[in-house]
Amino acid sequence: MKKDKSIVVANWKMNPQSFKEAKILFSGIKSVASKLVNIQTVICPPSVYLNEISKMYSGHRIAFGGQDCFWEEKGSFTGEVSSGMLKSSGANYVILGHSERRALGETDEQISKKVRSALDNKLKVVLCIGEKERDEDGNYLDFLKNEIEASLSLVSKNGLSNLIIAYEPIWAVGNKSYETATPNDIHEITIFIKKVLSDIYGRKDAVSVKVVYGGSANYENVYEIMVGGNVDGILVGRESLNAESFNKIISVVNNINFE
Ligand code: PGA
Secondary structure, rough: OOOOOEEEEEEOOOOOHHHHHHHHHHHHHHHHOOOOOOOOEEOOOOHHHHHHOOOOOOOOOEEEOOOOOEEEOOOOOOOOOOOHHHHHEEEEOEEEEHHHOOOOOOOHHHHHHHHHHHOOOOOOEEEEEEEOOOOOHHHHHHHHHHHHHOOOOOHHHHHHHEEEEEEEEEEEEEOOOOOOOOOHHHHHHHHHHHHHHHHHOOOHOOOOEEEEEEEEOOOOHHHHHHHOOOOOOEOOOHHHHOHHHHHHHHHHHHHHHHO
């Protein structure tokens, strides 16, 4: 049996389209997630739904998170939401550096400030990294290393206990044919991520950082990803928008811990 709970993060992105649908989706997930003792389920709805959705559950088996936050605490930043605001709306987690935000122009420097702000406000950070493509020369490894180093440039050792790294190869995110990285490749990257963290922070602190995988995870591939990839959890996009599919995923992950 694994020592720590695995973590399954639902990234709802800009879905569903109405609050009514969001409540129905969450109720469907809650009926199963609230019973699973071996995993931590984290639901990240659009921030406008966060407060009300988080009030629909009061235990610890389900936690809530934002999908982004700004680095300043308050002020004239039209349209932005601070990490403190997320926290006071029921979030204990925040996804940062998602490839869809990076594609809109978010830089490593901005991400590093967001990570710092979120950790200062006692949010757990799910920091997304991932290569656009894999080249035979292994340049993507340098790319991943740079992303980690740059995103964590303002984070000291103390912040590591609230850090989760999500390896999300961009080509696998939203992939139409649900192509994922292979379990072997995922395993290699988890080791690589820990090595990069060890080089920055020292081995003792680096090994405690959880690494999760994201990109076309579904209930059929999640067992192989978790066990073969040796990851601490999964970040789920599309398949978290259907309660039945998502509940199958969390049930599979919950059972792995019993083996
Ligand atoms: P997907 O998205 O599961 O739909 O591929 C994953 C993500 O973007 O986090």
